Every structure is written in C-alpha cells, then in structure tokens.
Amino acid sequence: NAGVTQTPKFRILKIGQSMTLQCTQDMNHNYMYWYRQDPGMGLKLIYYSVGAGITDKGEVPNGYNVSRSTTEDFPLRLELAAPSQTSVYFCASSYSTGSGGSYNEQFFGPGTRLTVL
Amino acid sequence: GENVEQHPSTLSVQEGDSAVIKCTYSDSASNYFPWYKQELGKRPQLIIDIRSNVGEKKDQRIAVTLNKTAKHFSLHITETQPEDSAVYFCAAKVDSSYKLIFGSGTRLLVRP
Numbered sequence: 001n002a003g004v005t006q007t008p009k010f011r012i013l014k015i016g017q018s019m020t021l022q023c024t025q026d027m028n029h030n031y032m033y034w035y036r037q038d039p040g041m042g043l044k045l046i047y048y049s050v051g052a053g054i055t056d057k058g059e060v061p062n063g064y065n066v067s068r069s070t071t072e073d074f075p076l077r078l079e080l081a082a083p084s085q086t087s088v089y090f091c092a093s094s095y096s097t098g099s100g101g102s103y104n105e106q107f108f109g110p111g112t113r114l115t116v117l
Numbered sequence: 118g119e120n121v122e123q124h125p126s127t128l129s130v131q132e133g134d135s136a137v138i139k140c141t142y143s144d145s146a147s148n149y150f151p152w153y154k155q156e157l158g159k160r161p162q163l164i165i166d167i168r169s170n171v172g173e174k175k176d177q178r179i180a181v182t183l184n185k186t187a188k189h190f191s192l193h194i195t196e197t198q199p200e201d202s203a204v205y206f207c208a209a210k211v212d213s214s215y216k217l218i219f220g221s222g223t224r225l226l227v228r229p
Contacts, residue, residue, distance in 0.1 A: 031215060042206065042221045043161070050215050058216070090160060096215070103149045103210055106217060108160040 001026050004109035006091050012115045013081040021076040021112050023091030031094045032074040033106065034058075034066065036087040043090065049074055081116045088113050119144040119211050123220030130197050131228050138223045140207035141189040149210040150190045151217070152181060156203045164205075165192070197227045 007022045025032065034046040035058075045058030049068040063085060065077040074093075078085060091109040120143040130136050142150075151166035167174045167181045167190065174181050180193040190209075194201055204224050208217040 033216075043219045045216060048216060056215075105151065105163045105166065108162070110160050 003027065004091055004093055004107050006089075006109035006112050008112060009110065010113045012117060013078075014117060015081060015083065017081050018077070018079050019081070019114075021078070021089055021091075021114075023074045023076065023109060024072050025074075025091075025093040025107070025109075026072065027093060027095070027107065028071060029093035029095045029107075030071065031096055031106075032068065033092040033094075034064070034074070034076045035090045035092065036060065036085075037090060037111075038087050046076065046089075078114075083116050086114060086116045119147060119209060119214070119218040121207060121209050121218045121220045123207050123223060125223060126221065127224045127226070129226045129228060132197060132199060134197055136192075136194045136197050136201070136225055136227075138192045138205055138207070138225070139189060140191070140209075140220050141187075142209040142218075143188070144209070144211045145185075145188060146212045147188075147209040148212045149217075150181070150183060151208050152192050153206045153208065153219075154203045155206065155222075161206060194225075197225075199227050199229050201225060202227045 004025045030051050033048045035043040044060045047066040049055045055066050089112045092106045094106040096103045123140045148169040153161040154164045155161040165181050178195045183190040204222045206222050207220040
C-alpha cells in the first residue's frame with residue numbers, strides 16, 4: 001500500500017491564482033481530512049469528509065473548497081490565493097465504524113509546501 | 118466544543134533522562150487519545166494511542182497515562198535518545214465527533 005499520497009510536494013503561487021492540491025489514499029478509509037500547518041505551529045483542520053459525497057467545514061475553511069466523489073480521492077481547491085495561505089498542507093485518512101464506534105489512527109500524507117507571493 | 122491544552126511548549130532533557138508531556142481536555146465524552154511525533158520537515162506519525170477504557174499503555178520506552186476524572190493524559194518517554202528530538206502533538210476525540218482536536222505541540226530536544 002502507498003498509504004496517503006499528495007501532489008505536488010512544493011508549489012509557488014502568485015496572489016490571485018488558483019490551484020488544486022491532490023490527495024489519494026489506498027487503504028479504503030472512510031474518513032479524510034485536510035490540515036494546514038503554519039511554520040512552528042500546530043495543525044488546523046480545514047475540511048473533512050466522512051465518506052464519498054459528504055464533506056464538512058473544519059476550523060479554518062475560508063478560501064478553500066473540497067469535494068469527495070470517490071472513497072480514494074479528496075482534493076483541496078484554493079481559489080484566489082492569498083499570502084495568508086502560505087503553509088504546509090497535510091491530508092490524512094482514517095477508518096471508523098461511525099460515530100460512537102471504534103476510531104482508528106489517522107495516517108498523514110507527506111504534505112504540500114505552498115508559498116503565495 | 119472540545120479543547121486540548123498541551124504543556125510544556127518546549128522541553129530540553131539530557132540524553133538518558135525521562136521526558137513527560139501533559140495534555141488536558143475539556144469534553145468528558147472524549148474517548149480516544151493519540152500522540153503524534155513530527156520530525157522536522159516530515160509528516161506527523163502516530164507513536165502511541167489510548168482509549169478511555171484503559172488507564173495506561175506502554176510500548177518499549179514510551180508510555181501514555183490517562184486520568185479521566187481529572188481529564189488529563191500524559192506521554193512518558195524513558196531513556197531518551199537524540200532521535201527522540203521532534204515535536205510531539207497530543208489529540209483527543211469526542212465520542213460523537215468525526216474529528217481529532219490537536220494540542221499546540223511540544224518541541225522536545227534531547228541533548229547528547
């Protein structure tokens with residue numbers, strides 16, 4: 001298994017440009033997450049999904065959009081990039097039998113380092 | 118909503134000494150508590166986790182303790198080695214939620 005993969009690894013955007021960060025997992029996990037991590041800081045949840053076709057906002061969703069058309073893929077879309085979106089973006093996935101059920105480890109992808117100039 | 122506080126923010130120990138990192142959570146319905154290690158420039162990786170029906174769990178030099186009454190849990194690393202130097206994050210999950218709530222992280226430096 002490749003686990004959680006992310007592309008690209010690095011990207012430089014100009015202010016106002018748009019891009020999509022790709023995330024794929026091959027573990028048949030139902031839950032997927034997007035986090036951002038600013039330099040020297042912790043993880044902030046942007047969006048998450050509990051299954052194909054279901055997404056919900058985390059604590060910092062402004063300026064981002066997501067979709068989940070398949071179990072494997074969870075792309076993150078940045079519209080009108082701003083310098084405040086300069087960060088490292090991590091995708092993660094986990095498996096759970098549902099609310100109140102057994103929750104298991106979140107596996108993280110290698111991250112995408114994004115700079116907006 | 119759930120809130121997780123983590124202390125200390127930085128910790129420096131001599132190689133061979135023990136290190137303890139503490140976290141407190143606010144929601145008594147939390148039932149899953151993982152600890153992640155993040156080396157510089159790398160992704161966070163799970164090192165140990167504990168569920169609310171267990172008070173302590175060990176894995177070689179690493180242990181986690183949970184006090185549900187006080188709503189706090191701790192990471193204990195014994196016989197620290199330079200390769201233990203990293204940022205450690207605690208997290209908690211409320212039973213009815215789909216999300217992990219992360220602490221702010223502890224930067225551990227093990228001096229050779």
